[in-house]
Amino acid sequence: MRRTFFYPLRHLAAAAAIGFAAVTGGPAMAQTAPGASEAAAYTGLHAAAQKGDVAKIERLAATRADLNTRDGNGRTPIHVAAFAKQRDAIRALARAGADINLLDKDRYDGVTIASVADDEETLRVLLASGASAKLVTSRYDGTALIAAAHLGHDGVVKQLIAAGAPLDHVNNLHWTAAIESIVLSNGGPRHQESLRALIAAGANLQLSDRQGNTPLQLAKSRGYREMVQMLEQAGAR
Structure with a gap:
């Protein structure tokens, strides 16, 4: 079966907030x-x-x-x-x-x-x-770590961190792996574990999106209480 990777349709609103109109995907983005x-x-x-x-x-x-x-x-x-x-x-x-x-x-x-x-x-x-694990990949100028954090592939996230993946790379959406683990997630256990791994590895939690929103502010705006708690415990603002 042909497998494609798109930013999910359920995140159109989040993408629209940063003006990324092409998030619905197309062959060039897959x-x-x-x-x-x-x-x-x-x-x-x-x-x-x-x-x-x-x-x-x-x-x-x-x-x-x-x-x-x-x-x-x-x-x-x-x-x-x-x-x-x-x-x-x-x-x-x-x-x-x-x-x-x-x-x-x-x-x-x-x-x-x-x-x-x-x-x-x-x-x-x-x-x-x-x-x-350090290459810049995809039409989003991202990394494998950003993609894995976006999808909540927590085991993959941990492997990539151990392999030296750049924790704070910013893609052309102006998102880091920590930000994507929040804004492109459902706030569930695997996304929580992905974020927890990034925090433990020392990811910069003060880097913000284009609107100036930090991971903590983004988690609060989505009502992701568990993520808010772990970010606050890590000293995020």
Whole structure:
């Protein structure tokens, strides 16, 4: 099934407040996995990555095939393997010398792909294979950490923090990971845990959105009592 990543429609009001009219999404703003017909048409390293065929990857690498070859959406075999959760393929490609940090046409890397999918094991393999948690990705000039905080993928958030992801990166919506864990959340347990992890790691809680609202003010305005409490305990204003 084709998987896309958009800022959720339920957050249109929040986005409108900052003038981001394009939040409803479109093909250029999506993180898009290969569709079934696209995957079926793959050949070479893309097909091997999609299927997790390590032996074929090793054979092709031995013939000096282009390990970073791209499909029509700019996906390398690493991207394809990340979408397909083919972890052994990721390991094989990395061992053979593939560039594990390239971005596809929509500016996503393997780390962000796994983070958005809440795929902690694939993320663990990517990071262990040398992938960076520090890249600026997506049309929002964000990071994998911002995307994970937005979605409340708390385990992913913790992995990315441990891997040195920038805690205070500000995307082109003028939001940090801490802000997105609030303004693009439902205030539930996984978003709370994501925010808690960011606080414990030392995220700057005084950085504000374009209107000058801090994470504490944003949590108060949404009635997220648990988030308000943890921010106040951390000394946020």
